[in-house]
Amino acid sequence: MRKTLLTGDRPTGQLHVGHYVGSLKNRVMMQESGDYDCFILLADVQALTDNFQTPQKVRESIFEVALDYLAVGLDPNRTTICIQSLIPALPELTIYFLNLVTVARLERNPTVKTEIAQKGFEKSVPAGFLCYPVSQAADILFCKADVVPVGVDQLPMIEQTREIVRSFNNYYGDVFNEPEGLIPENDIEQRLPGITGNDTKMSKSLGNAIYLADDEQTLRAKIRQMYTDPQHLRVEDPGNIEGNTVFTYLDVFASDKGEVSRLKEHYQQGGLGDVKVKDYLFEVMNAHFKPIRERRSEFQKDPGYVMDILKSGTEKANEVASLTLAEVRKAMKIDYF
Numbered sequence: 001m002r003k004t005l006l007t008g009d010r011p012t013g014q015l016h017v018g019h020y021v022g023s024l025k026n027r028v029m030m031q032e033s034g035d036y037d038c039f040i041l042l043a044d045v046q047a048l049t050d051n052f053q054t055p056q057k058v059r060e061s062i063f064e065v066a067l068d069y070l071a072v073g074l075d076p077n078r079t080t081i082c083i084q085s086l087i088p089a090l091p092e093l094t095i096y097f098l099n100l101v102t103v104a105r106l107e108r109n110p111t112v113k114t115e116i117a118q119k120g121f122e123k124s125v126p127a128g129f130l131c132y133p134v135s136q137a138a139d140i141l142f143c144k145a146d147v148v149p150v151g152v153d154q155l156p157m158i159e160q161t162r163e164i165v166r167s168f169n170n171y172y173g174d175v176f177n178e179p180e181g182l183i184p185e186n187d188i189e190q191r192l193p194g195i196t197g198n199d200t201k202m203s204k205s206l207g208n209a210i211y212l213a214d215d216e217q218t219l220r221a222k223i224r225q226m227y228t229d230p231q232h233l234r235v236e237d238p239g240n241i242e243g244n245t246v247f248t249y250l251d252v253f254a255s256d257k258g259e260v261s262r263l264k265e266h267y268q269q270g271g272l273g274d275v276k277v278k279d280y281l282f283e284v285m286n287a288h289f290k291p292i293r294e295r296r297s298e299f300q301k302d303p304g305y306v307m308d309i310l311k312s313g314t315e316k317a318n319e320v321a322s323l324t325l326a327e328v329r330k331a332m333k334i335d336y337f
């Protein structure tokens, strides 16, 4: 039997080339393998938990992220793309699951703990925020996902979901399987850095991202600004490739590894200017992302078509969710009529 796979994104902005390297590319591969029923959730309810003052941003990001998905090759005929807020089974499951989790357990979640500190919630945590791992369990379980591709930081959510499954099955009988988190190898080490240097990963909230939607001029300009070796002042000087973002990107994106080795050697010896290397990186990245960018603008011209994809994906998700919900209600003895 085919396995079910679920992933998602918080619609808080456009997706960038870091997302492409770290997750989108892999999703397309899993879709192409034909081994999975794929669901991708646009998690607008979760996005609103810390963006509730800016609903317009969340609304617009739904469309932008959908364009990014279609542009990279996620195919609505093989991958169900759905909108979280339009699946009423999710909050219903969340309510039932909340009985199976203690406040102390929620407070121990390491990712939530870190985020509470980051957001200054130590004195008083919004209940919805503390409970979002439970709503994430509902996201994963509505379609009975077997596999959940995520970053390392999301592992505590998978563990919480597995605990909820064990507890649910224990009280009400076997309804759910424990899902597996699928972490890319060396996830944290391989996070693509932002254009400002290798120390910070590319992130939409840090202003250091190259977006899939960026046009040719923007791509060129961002690569020209990229952090290299600050000691490499004159072309004749030997340069450092360690910690040099341009070379980090070349390692990720260039398929001609021989040429990259030659450039590295030349750069370290001296006589190779940053601009030359950056222009090469531009050629490489432009060739890679041009077809994606072009597909994106084609879809962008037809918003009705894109919204129809989300609508029918959400309908399909609701059908799947209602089957799960019927089982849940029966197991919990609340299937009165």
Ligand code: ATP
Pocket (backbone or CB within 6 Å): 010, 012, 018, 019, 021, 022, 023, 150, 151, 152, 190, 191, 192, 193, 201, 202, 203, 204, 205, 206
């Ligand atoms: P935010 O700034 O809102 O935190 P973000 O740009 O950091 O946004 P996330 O939504 O936190 O993006 O990332 C979702 C997932 O995308 C991560 O778990 C990871 O798998 C992947 N990802 C994000 N940024 C990168 C990156 N720079 N390199 C590789 N993968 C990334």
Ligand code: MG
Pocket (backbone or CB within 6 Å): 203
């Ligand atoms: Mg992030």
